[in-house]
Amino acid sequence: MSTTERKYPAPMVNPEIKPFFDATAQGTLMLKKCVACGQTHHYPRAICPFCASERTEWVTASGRGTIYSYSVMRRVPVPYAIGYVTLEEGVTMMTNIVDCDLDAIRIGQRVKVVFKPTEGGPPVPMFTPA
Amino acid sequence: MTIKGKAYVAGVFEHPTRKADDKSLAQLHAEVAKGALADAGLAKDDVDGYFCAGDAPGLGPLSMADYMGLKLRHMDTTETGGSSYVIHVAHAAEAIALGKCNVALITLAGRPRAEGMATGTVPRAPVAAAPDAPFEYPFGPTVANQYAMAAMRHMYQYGTTSAQLAWIKVAASQHAQHNPHALLREVVTVEEVINSPMISDPLHRLDCCVITDGGGAIVVAKPEIAKSLKRPLVKVLGAGEAPKHQMGGKIDLTYSGAVWSGPTAFAEAGVTHADIKYVSIYDSFTITVLITLEDLGFCPKGQGGKLVADGNLISGVGKLPFNTDGGGLCNNHPANRGGLTKVVEAVRQLRGEAHPKVQVRNCDVALAHGTGGSLGTRHGSATLILDRE
Numbered sequence: 001m002s003t004t005e006r007k008y009p010a011p012m013v014n015p016e017i018k019p020f021f022d023a024t025a026q027g028t029l030m031l032k033k034c035v036a037c038g039q040t041h042h043y044p045r046a047i048c049p050f051c052a053s054e055r056t057e058w059v060t061a062s063g064r065g066t067i068y069s070y071s072v073m074r075r076v077p078v079p080y081a082i083g084y085v086t087l088e089e090g091v092t093m094m095t096n097i098v099d100c101d102l103d104a105i106r107i108g109q110r111v112k113v114v115f116k117p118t119e120g121g122p123p124v125p126m127f128t129p130a
Numbered sequence: 131m132t133i134k135g136k137a138y139v140a141g142v143f144e145h146p147t148r149k150a151d152d153k154s155l156a157q158l159h160a161e162v163a164k165g166a167l168a169d170a171g172l173a174k175d176d177v178d179g180y181f182c183a184g185d186a187p188g189l190g191p192l193s194m195a196d197y198m199g200l201k202l203r204h205m206d207t208t209e210t211g212g213s214s215y216v217i218h219v220a221h222a223a224e225a226i227a228l229g230k231c232n233v234a235l236i237t238l239a240g241r242p243r244a245e246g247m248a249t250g251t252v253p254r255a256p257v258a259a260a261p262d263a264p265f266e267y268p269f270g271p272t273v274a275n276q277y278a279m280a281a282m283r284h285m286y287q288y289g290t291t292s293a294q295l296a297w298i299k300v301a302a303s304q305h306a307q308h309n310p311h312a313l314l315r316e317v318v319t320v321e322e323v324i325n326s327p328m329i330s331d332p333l334h335r336l337d338c339c340v341i342t343d344g345g346g347a348i349v350v351a352k353p354e355i356a357k358s359l360k361r362p363l364v365k366v367l368g369a370g371e372a373p374k375h376q377m378g379g380k381i382d383l384t385y386s387g388a389v390w391s392g393p394t395a396f397a398e399a400g401v402t403h404a405d406i407k408y409v410s411i412y413d414s415f416t417i418t419v420l421i422t423l424e425d426l427g428f429c430p431k432g433q434g435g436k437l438v439a440d441g442n443l444i445s446g447v448g449k450l451p452f453n454t455d456g457g458g459l460c461n462n463h464p465a466n467r468g469g470l471t472k473v474v475e476a477v478r479q480l481r482g483e484a485h486p487k488v489q490v491r492n493c494d495v496a497l498a499h500g501t502g503g504s505l506g507t508r509h510g511s512a513t514l515i516l517d518r519e
Contacts, residue, residue, distance in 0.1 A: 011264035041378035071278035091379030
C-alpha cells in the first residue's frame with residue numbers, strides 16, 4: 001500500500017532548530033551532540049538534556065538505523081506507519097516508515113533515511129527499508 | 131513530612147451524563163462541584179482551596195472561582211493531562227497538612243462527544259511552541275497510534291498477545307454491565323475484542339476507551355472536618371508522581387512513570403501489594419493497564435499478560451479486581467481525562483458503596499493510578515493509596 005497520497009504538515013521551525021531543517025532541505029540528517037559529555041540527543045536542543053551544558057554542536061548522522069517500534073494507523077483515509085527508528089548514533093526518533101508494504105514492516109528491520117516534502121515547509125526525515 | 135493521615139477524601143461525584151449537548155463547560159464543572167460537596171455534606175462556602183487542570187475553561191481557577199462564587203486562599207493548577215486529578219488529591223493533602231486550606235475542591239469536566247471530537251484518531255494540533263512538535267507532528271501522531279507503538283514493542287519484547295490485552299476489556303465489560311450510567315454495558319468476549327476493527331496495529335477498537343462528556347469532582351478535607359461529617363472515612367495514605375519522557379532519545383516504550391510514582395506511594399503509605407484489595411488503573415487503552423500493573427509491581431516486568439488474563443481482574447472472580455465501574459474502557463472517560471473517575475470508584479469501594487455485584491469484600495486499602503499524556507511520548511504518572519478508617 002502506498003503512502004504517497006498522504007500530505008505531511010510542515011514543522012514549525014524556530015531559531016533553535018533551524019539548522020536541522022536547513023540540513024533536511026539539503027538531504028542531510030543532523031543530530032545534536034554535547035561536547036561536554038559526549039552524548040548525542042534528539043530532538044535537538046541548545047542545552048544538553050543529559051548534562052545541561054550549552055556546548056552542543058550539530059553532527060551529521062549516517063541516516064541508517066533499525067525500527068524500534070511502529071504502528072499502522074488503519075482508521076484513516078490513507079493508512080500510514082508511524083514509527084520510532086533507533087539510529088546508528090544511538091538515539092531513537094519518531095518518524096514515518098514509507099515507500100514500502102505497510103504490512104511487511106517489522107521491529108528490528110534495517111532502514112535508511114529519505115526526505116519527504118511537507119505542506120509549505122522544509123522536508124522531514126522519514127525511513128524506508130534499507 | 132508526610133501526607134499520611136493528614137487529609138481525607140470527604141466527597142466524590144461522577145456526573146451521570148455521557149453526552150452534554152445542552153450544557154456549558156463551566157456549568158458541568160459547577161454541577162460536579164455541587165455533587166461532591168453534597169456527597170460530603172459540606173457547603174460551597176466551606177471550600178477554601180480549589181484545584182483544576184487544562185480542561186477548566188478560561189483562566190482555570192480564576193474563571194471557575196468567579197463562575198462558582200468561591201472565596202479561596204489556595205489554588206493549584208497542576209496539569210499532567212488525565213492524571214492531573216490523582217496528583218491534585220495528593221497536592222490537596224499537602225496543602226491541608228501545611229494549613230494552607232481546610233477543604234479542597236477538585237473538578238474535571240468536558241464535552242468532547244457533544245463537540246464531535248475525534249479524540250484518538252486525528253493528530254491534535256500542537257500546543258504553541260511545544261519543543262517536541264516539529265519532530266513529531268509531521269508524522270501524524272495520534273493518541274491511538276502512540277499507545278499502539280508501546281503495545282507493539284511490549285509484544286515484541288515480552289511476547290504479550292492481543293488476547294491477553296483483550297482480557298482487560300473483558301473484565302471492564304463484566305463490571306460495566308452493573309453500572310446504569312456506563313456508556314457501554316454489553317459484556318464482550320476476548321474474541322469480540324480481537325475481531326473488532328483494527329484502529330492502529332495492534333490496538334483494536336475495543337482496546338480503546340470511550341469518548342464521553344461529563345466530569346467529576348472530589349472534596350478533600352482536613353481530619354477534624356472529615357470526622358465531623360456523616361460519611362465513611364477515607365484517608366489519604368500515600369502518593370507519588372513522576373513524569374516520563376523520551377529521555378533525550380533514549381526511548382523505551384515498555385515502561386511508564388509508574389515505576390517511580392508507585393514505589394514512592396507504597397513507601398509513604400507503608401503498605402505492601404498484598405494489602406491492596408482493589409485497584410483503579412487508568413485505562414485509556416488496554417495496554418495502559420497492563421504496563422501500569424507491571425510498573426506498580428503487581429507482577430514482574432513483562433508478565434503483565436499473564437496477570438490480566440483469564441478473568442484475574444474481574445471482581446469476585448480474580449485476585450486483582452480493577453475498575454469496577456467499567457473504567458474508561460466501558461463506563462466513562464469525561465473530557466478525555468480518566469484520572470478523576472479512578473479516584474471516585476476507589477472511594478466507592480472503600481466506603482462499601484460500589485455496586486453490590488462488584489463490591490470487593492473487606493475493601494480496606496485501595497490504589498488509584500493515573501497516566502496522563504501518552505505512553506508513546508511523554509506522560510505524567512500519579513499513584514494514590516487510600517484506606518478506610
